[in-house]
Amino acid sequence: MLERLAGNAALKSELGAALRAGRLPHAILLVGEPGCGAGFAARCLAADYLYPQGGAHAEAVLNGTDTECVSLRGSGKSGGIPVDDVRAMREKIQHSALSTDAAGRVMFIYGAQNLNGTQGSAANALLKILEEPPADVLFLLTAPSAATVLPTIRSRCAAYTVAPVPADECCALLGSRGVPAPMAQELSFLYEGHIGKALQVFADADTRALLASAKKLLEHTARQDTYRALALLNGYEKNREGFAALLWQLEQLCSAVLRRPAYGADACGGLQPDAAARALQAIYSAKKDLTANGNLKLILAVLAADLCKTEPQ
Structure with a gap:
């Protein structure tokens, strides 16, 4: 599934090799500006981790509907991640039963910089499970910049950067999604290879x-x-x-x-x-x-x- 991520050849090669060798870090921070595809990259990696053979379950991970994945996102105007949500997801990932056809479980934290609020209580709640992770649980965090994530969280993660793709590659991908050629060319140039932003304008x-x-x-x-x-x-x-x-x-x-x-x-x-x-x-x-x-x-x-x-x- 990682191959579906546009561009980022070095990132895909490194993560793919670590996954095949069984040495993938238990916590990974994927850093990328909005529209670069950090969230999509996280789901691709999760699909490959949980279902190496692909199939319907792997597609469900990409769509955000697989039962072996739990997700945390910010809410409200501030976008903060409440500490109660972290605690609830922590309990769920620790005590839920593992399906027979999955290799493990995955916890997504989209916008890890939003753990900074509430005097660090949400980050501290997450830190407990990052320091003593359950077996076969992969933590995948995203953020626009590593510097925006609290050092206590950042230091427990292996950080990787998801970069924009070259404009010509972005244009080709947009074309494959049905974007008319003139519009694809303009959006690829305007948003400098940030595919997510370009697709948002189209859709x-x-x-x-x-x-x-x-x-x-x-x-x-x-x-x-x-x-x-x-x-x-x-x-x-x-x-x-x-x-x-x-x-x-x-x-x-x-x-x-x-x-x-x-x-x-x-x-x-x-x-x-x-x-x-x-x-x-x-x-x-x-x-x-x-x-x-x-x-x-x-x-x-x-x-x-x-x-x-x-x-x-």
Whole structure:
């Protein structure tokens, strides 16, 4: 199943060799930016660990429905993993019976950086089972960066990086998933090989609409049209989460213009690299203010003004 992971040849080779030799670490941290496929890589590895011969059960692991796997994820606005959830999963993995056709059991911790809250109690609860793991249990953690995971957890894991794939390989994979060629080419370039992000745009109408709004806002930026920029941004006056997602898309678009100036003309209403660079500064400032829980209406107004300035900021 690991072969289904795009790119990452060295990662697949190393983990595959360890699995075949029976020396796979009992706890593995897969690090990768959102959209790189760290979660998918974890499920592929789990499928190969539990069902080396493949089959329906292995496919169920990839789909997240196999009974030999338990999962922890963040919840709520903070995304934190509650300590009670960790304790419940710990009890389940320690006391559940093993199926006769599985080689072991797997515990997924998606977003291990979210164990940091609640004064470390969730991390401490997990640490107990990591230090004294039940037999044949594989712990698979994911995080956007190893540095975001508490040292006590990180030190008990073997860390591996899941990297974006080259743009041409990403484009080919998107094409195999039914993405039209022009769209596949654009998304592969725009998201720099982050397949998950590209597939989300293709599959989710809301994400496509968000990307279109970001492009329209940069078109207003290119024309220095503060009025229309503010009118668009005012649609996020009661939607902090949506505005944060818009800022992320704006950041990707401006970066793309800097990497390929012609992209500004093709996709962003004629945005030039110098304007894209200034826009990035405005975006970073807005992200900082948003994180600090600033007044959203004021943040939107300042961003519209800063985006449409002609002089360097």
